[in-house]
Amino acid sequence: MTCTFHPDRETLLGCTRCGRSACPDCLRDAPVGQHCLACVRGLSPEQPLTASDVRLLVAGQRRAQRARTG
């Protein structure tokens, strides 16, 4: 199983909302379980992610990480 957002990364984890597989970098703690980037952004679990969706989500995540680490 590979991360939905990083096709080159293997992971055993997944989003508890939409069920997509995701690596630890792409999961955020939620009140129940953990949510992937798409769910954190409020995308519908039923909506298939396009390649450009994935690019945008990963780019947004990188920006957030850089902001946090300064």
Ligand SMILES: [Zn+2]
């Ligand atoms: Zn990932």
Ligand SMILES: [Zn+2]
């Ligand atoms: Zn999800």
